[in-house]
Amino acid sequence: MNAPTWITAVPLVSLAAWVWLLLGQGFFWRTDVRLPTVRGQPEPARWPSVAVVVPARDEAQVLPESLPSLLAQDYPGDAWVLLVDDGSTDGTAALARSLAERTPDGLPLTVLDAGEREPGWTGKLWAVRRGVAHARASAEPPAFLLLTDADIAHAPDSLRRLVHGALAGRLDLVSQMARLRVRTGWERMIVPAFVYFFAQLYPFRWVNKPSARTAAAAGGCALLRTQAAERARIPESIKDAVIDDVTLGRAVKRAGGRIWLGLADGVHSVRPYVGLRPLWRMVSRSAYAQLLNNPLLLAATVLGLALVYLVPPVWACAGSPVGGAAWLVMTLTYVPMLRYYGRPLWTAPLLPVTAALYLAMTIDSAVQHYRGRGAAWKGRTYS
Incomplete structure (x- = not known):
């Protein structure tokens, strides 16, 4: 029995998203943007205060x-x-x-x-x-x-x-x-x-x-x-x-x-x-503010994160070569950042696991916001 069309289309959309992120999102994955070079530039005669x-x-x-x-x-x-x-x-x-x-x-x-x-x-x-x-x-x-x-x-x-x-x-x-x-x-x-x-x-x-x-x-x-x-x-x-x-x-x-x-x-x-808790708070205290405290943006973000980061490994493990291709592109874009932080490159395919955690942190950020505890930091809470 053939799979429904949407099941085969989902990994294609995910792969298309990763091709766009790879080539069309400002080469965000590269880590060579460092302090502006001053080679050949003379030092100032008088340094500013x-x-x-x-x-x-x-x-x-x-x-x-x-x-x-x-x-x-x-x-x-x-x-x-x-x-x-x-x-x-x-x-x-x-x-x-x-x-x-x-x-x-x-x-x-x-x-x-x-x-x-x-x-x-x-x-x-x-x-x-x-x-x-x-x-x-x-x-x-x-x-x-x-x-x-x-x-x-x-x-x-x-x-x-x-x-x-x-x-x-x-x-x-x-x-x-x-x-x-x-x-x-x-x-x-x-x-x-x-x-x-x-x-x-x-x-x-x-x-x-x-x-x-x-x-x-x-x-x-x-x-x-x-x-x-x-x-x-x-x-x-x-x-x-x-x-x-x-x-x-x-x-x-x-x-x-x-x-x-x-x-x-x-x-x-x-x-x-x-431990996980302080890192969780570091992300969740501002994640929903990043989405302008807008529930529609939250829903779109959750769907987008799931499509881009969770679909590829799930479909790849189910035998989809398209899902595997999307997962591969994702992995390759993460390698430069791992190298920058001196982490083993074999951990790059685990990015979807970390993305799932960030997805949970984003949802928790919204929950804490509506409970009146959003953007809490060092004993203060900001609306």
């Missing part, structure tokens, strides 16, 4: 690894670090001062208190606002602002390379997707796919093309010209953004700024994710 703004809330666990790397930056120009304590209860501010005392020859550190958050602001952006306002109030405001998270560690030449790349490329925003930690079993399974899916949604080549509408940034490491921040009204214009990095990129590009986004070499996160 930079204020490094670090919003921090209960970050005592990670600061000993991240903050010293910022204080030890080998930067030829004027630079200073502003750590904004956002209501921490674990001694974050005192620890930051102690770490600065142990690095007497490092960049100067000022620890600020974020103050009482006004309605309509997310906690992180309220802290960023405090740091940016303090920097702008300086006798000589900085030419650049480096917005970096408290869990991000930088190679000694990170700031130098960021600024040189921005100057050489005449860029207003340069952001790097920090290399996340992949030590535990769950981190190895979830993290490379997280970056892979992000690049699929926001292909870096499209982001970096001035004429393209696609815009995004990586909030963990974003170097922003102060003038561009003023034109785009950063952070006031994005004060309620749950996905603040993508919104930052959009705001700067919409204001006429040139932006760049790519993978990092000397910037990495030191935040540990022990």
Whole structure:
């Protein structure tokens, strides 16, 4: 008995989707979009000044690894670090001062208190606002602002390379997707796919093309010209953004700024994710916000994820060569990201398993939203 037409058509649609993703989605799967090259570009005679703004809330666990790397930056120009304590209860501010005392020859550190958050602001952006306002109030405001998270560690030449790349490329925003930690079993399974899916949604080549509408940034490491921040009204214009990095990129590009986004070499996160639960929360807290809290978009996303990631292995295991071809294309697109993270390439065919987890996280994000617990992070919940 012949199978119904729709059963044979489904894997064909899936294969067509993967051919399109392979060739028509900005080559999202490639990992060669790195910091703009500065070869042949002379270093500036006078390096511009930079204020490094670090919003921090209960970050005592990670600061000993991240903050010293910022204080030890080998930067030829004027630079200073502003750590904004956002209501921490674990001694974050005192620890930051102690770490600065142990690095007497490092960049100067000022620890600020974020103050009482006004309605309509997310906690992180309220802290960023405090740091940016303090920097702008300086006798000589900085030419650049480096917005970096408290869990991000930088190679000694990170700031130098960021600024040189921005100057050489005449860029207003340069952001790097920090290399996340992949030590535990769950981190190895979830993290490379997280970056892979992000690049699929926001292909870096499209982001970096001035004429393209696609815009995004990586909030963990974003170097922003102060003038561009003023034109785009950063952070006031994005004060309620749950996905603040993508919104930052959009705001700067919409204001006429040139932006760049790519993978990092000397910037990495030191935040540990022990077990599945913290990784689940990392994804689910913003997944439904990414879909504009729209149930129709959620339904379309669930169907799309199932068609693109789950159909190929299921149909392949049922003996469909078309399903097998779609699974093969999917696997090949995942290989570069696994190589970037130093993971064994034989795990590439397991991407559908990870995609199923992300599908569940997305559904849970919607459930938590309607329960009034959506976008919860460090004791705060945002509507």
